[in-house]
Amino acid sequence: DIPPAHWFTAGVFRLSQGRGDEGTNVRSLLEKRSETQPIRQSSAGSVFRNPPNDYAARLIEISGLKGLRIGGAQVSMQHANFIVNDRQACAKDIETLIEKVQTAVADHTGIRLEPEVRFVGEHQ
Secondary structure (H helix, E strand, O other): OOOHHHOOOOOOOOOOOOOOOHHHHHHHHHHHHHHHOOOOOOEEEEOEOOOOOOOHHHHHHHOOOOOOEEOOEEEOOOOOOEEEEOOOOOHHHHHHHHHHHHHHHHHHHOOOOOEOOOOOOOOO
């Protein structure tokens, strides 16, 4: 664990002039990513680490959990390893959904998914 005193919360960057085609490359990468990930929805990114020799998204999907919702939090229909904030989810909605996904995947596959996200602070 990294103590809070060592967290970065802001930064200043000095960048050099680019070649001019980087914008095209970035746009291309974003278009490709938007085909497979819910980048236009609020999320914390990938929720679970991939277990050895498998993919968390595949395990979540075969466990029938795509679209599962608790409060305002939902397992993304586009990529099962993303939990999206669809309706003003609170931290408890997201935490409860993560726990439910872990339990359901373990029951269905025998594999316990480990969160990639970290919970910080107290919440109800």
